[in-house]
Amino acid sequence: TSALLEVKNLKKVFTVGAGIKKKKVQAVRDVSFTINKGETFGLVGESGCGKSTTGRLAIRLIEPSSGSITFGEKDVTMAKEKELRTMRREMQMIFQDPYASLNPRMTIEKILTEPYKLQGLYTTEERNKRVISLMEEVGLRPAYRTRFPHEFSGGQRQRIGIARALALNPKLIVADEPVSALDVSVQAQVLNLMIDLQEKYGLSYLFISHDLSVVKYICHRVGVMYLGEIVEIGPKETLYENPLHPYTQALLSSIPSVDQRDRERIILSGDVPNPANPPSGCSFHPRCPSCMDICKIEKPAAKQIGDQLVSCHLYN
Numbered sequence: 001t002s003a004l005l006e007v008k009n010l011k012k013v014f015t016v017g018a019g020i021k022k023k024k025v026q027a028v029r030d031v032s033f034t035i036n037k038g039e040t041f042g043l044v045g046e047s048g049c050g051k052s053t054t055g056r057l058a059i060r061l062i063e064p065s066s067g068s069i070t071f072g073e074k075d076v077t078m079a080k081e082k083e084l085r086t087m088r089r090e091m092q093m094i095f096q097d098p099y100a101s102l103n104p105r106m107t108i109e110k111i112l113t114e115p116y117k118l119q120g121l122y123t124t125e126e127r128n129k130r131v132i133s134l135m136e137e138v139g140l141r142p143a144y145r146t147r148f149p150h151e152f153s154g155g156q157r158q159r160i161g162i163a164r165a166l167a168l169n170p171k172l173i174v175a176d177e178p179v180s181a182l183d184v185s186v187q188a189q190v191l192n193l194m195i196d197l198q199e200k201y202g203l204s205y206l207f208i209s210h211d212l213s214v215v216k217y218i219c220h221r222v223g224v225m226y227l228g229e230i231v232e233i234g235p236k237e238t239l240y241e242n243p244l245h246p247y248t249q250a251l252l253s254s255i256p257s258v259d260q261r262d263r264e265r266i267i268l269s270g271d272v273p274n275p276a277n278p279p280s281g282c283s284f285h286p287r288c289p290s291c292m293d294i295c296k297i298e299k300p301a302a303k304q305i306g307d308q309l310v311s312c313h314l315y316n
């Protein structure tokens with residue numbers, strides 16, 4: 001395996017409010033991970049933990065406050081607009097709500113030819129040919145290309161979103177909760193489509209979801225985020241069978257599954273703290289059932305345990 005995307009010590013600070021109420025919010029605090037070619041890397045965690053911001057930072061849809069991003073061996077942290085435009089062909093995004101991300105006044109044909117127009121690629125005839133093959137690729141009838149987004153079901157709209165992301169032959173697709181808005185029966189179809197396309201084109205995915213079952217279905221490796229940090233990373237099999245971080249353990253204990261019948265459900269006390277004012281030491285300490293004195297003072301360093309990377313004082 002070789003790395004396609006490598007992010008190191010990524011940070012993002014947002015300033016919210018104004019005047020004396022102005023506050024700095026650290027949405028992403030020192031996040032590092034790698035995505036290999038042809039791999040699906042999942043980011044899981046409760047809403048507001050910085051998953052979406054991390055996804056957008058990774059492809060520079062928003063600018064990191066610090067840290068570095070390497071894409072295909074190229075340092076793209078400081079890449080300028082012109083360079084970014086070329087890069088954008090290779091890094092695409094699909095969104096949770098395909099309806100909101102599809103222009104309601106455009107036909108599917110218009111929506112799918114737009115990426116080519118923006119990049120100044122191909123003749124009109126060639127573009128139209130490509131639209132037909134894109135639609136076939138995602139399981140939509142090409143005859144529907146003159147229809148508008150509202151004429152499609154949720155699952156079909158997400159197929160259109162995927163087709164649009166595929167238009168420029170990307171290497172990486174950031175998928176932010178791509179099936180969360182869909183009926184459970186449709187979710188598997190869309191996930192299977194993503195898996196088929198990955199196998200066919202060697203695509204890599206950064207797959208963002210709060211749904212641990214969905215992540216288990218599609219991801220090869222998983223990073224667990226809490227309050228802007230990754231607290232544990234590991235291959236799916238190990239992470240789901242033997243979660244090391246108390247937060248991962250709590251998250252996993254809440255998904256009903258046959259093979260986890262004997263795992264006791266861990267109920268976390270309290271809410272996710274305000275990212276504007278993160279707790280001292282280990283950010284998880286106010287909610288952790290295993291909290292020790294040191295946890296309140298010292299931030300745990302990431303430690304490699306087997307093929308898992310975990311940030312918790314229990315393992316030091």
Ligand code: SF4
Binds near residue numbers: 247290291295312313
């Ligand atoms: Fe819990 Fe301490 Fe580990 Fe944080 S470092 S997860 S508070 S045991």
Ligand code: MG
Binds near residue numbers: 047048051052
């Ligand atoms: Mg989100």
